Amino acid sequence: MGGGKKKKEQTPSVATLFRTPTASQRTTGSQLTEEEDSGPEDTIPLPDPTAPLTIGVLRGMLREATADIKTHVAAEITKQLEGLKTEMATLASRTGQTENRISKLESSTQEHAQDIAYFHGKIAALEDGMEDLNNRSRRNNIRIRGLPEAVTQEQLLPTLKAIFQEMAPDLTPNDLEIDRVHRALKPPNLNQATPRDIITRLHHFSAKEKLTQAARYKQPKFKGISLTFFQDLSPLTLKKRRDLKPLTLALQQQGLKYVWGHPFKLIVRKDEQAHILLHPTEMGPFAESLGVQLLQHPPRTPPRNRHPPGYWTPLTSSTQKEKATTAGSGDRPSIAGLVTVPLPRPQHHPHQNTTPQKHHELTRYTTAS
DSSP states (O other): SSSOOOOOOOOOOOOTTTTTOOOHHHHHOOOOOHHHHOOOGGGGGOOOOTTTTOOOHHHHHHHHHHHHHHHHHHHHHHHHHHHHHHHHHHHHHHHHHHHHHHHHHHHHHHHHHHHHHHHHHHHHHHHHHHHHHHHHHHEEEEEOEEEEEEEEHHHHHHHHHHHHHHOOOTTHHHOOOOOEEEOOOOOOOOOOOOOOOOOEEEHHHHHHHHHHHHHHSOEEEEEEEOEOOOEEOOOOHHHHHHHTHHHHHHHHHHHHEEEETTTTTEEEEEEEEEEOOOGGHHHHHHHHHHHHOOOOOOOOOOOEEEOOOTEEEOSSHHHHHHHHHHHHOOOOOOGGGOOOSSOOOOSOOOHHHHOOOOHHSSSSSEEEO
16 A cells, blocks of 8 residues: 555557467456446447457447348348239239139130030031931932842943843833942952942932832842842941941840831831931930830951951051051041031020021930821
């Protein structure tokens, strides 16, 4: 106490704090006094680079840095949120527009579905009309089966006239005028020894009817060989008749008589009533209405190979394969045979004619007295 005045201890500068301590300084170290640690933190000004660095100064600097970071982060978040809001508003607008377009497309699709159903019905009606016209163009034709191949093309005309004259003696040579006669193409599954059918067209329809009626009661023959007369029909009509083979077999087994109508219908008489089938797709319900159980159509005999080994040339190009696919059908149905099931036309449609179409007025199968 009696000594001299105590020398004031100096606070190290910033450079001193970051200076590498010596060995003696590592042992003793420098400590900050409580007075240096204390003080009004809020009133600490920005430190001078030459001013001593205290904990309060560091806290102030840290607080200011934190405030700057918070301000920067808040501004960045606000900016990003504004961008997200703009994008969400754009997406909401585009979503609304997309929903409107989808609604319009759904309405348009429904209208197109009605149009498609309507035009399917029109196409079916046109196909039925074409089938009817095709069959009407064959009304004067007779298909004759069983005439040997020994009868050449030049001998067909006089041979048929002689057969017809024998079948219907009351017909004059003028009545038996034949427009044309030729052999039909042989189906692929037909036996090689079976002769091809003869297709002949008589000039007078009345003569053709008399010949077909005479063939029902008296079997026509050629040199002891029995001949069979058929009505010449379109490929589509023949296909429909083949599709009804299970029904016709069942009718024959039950002893029920049936006849074929035009353009295409199957007329069955039972209990003094005429039951009419208009399309093969209704064969099941029609059989149930008659109380007839359908029979399975026996499988057709596979065609015999009429060509020696190595006759066929492998197909290499896609064009050849496509031609072979389109030309390899045995029945060779017409384009009209591709769609055989007509769809119902819409009840109200802008394209619909006010005059009802006969095709759509017909029921599938009816019962008439």
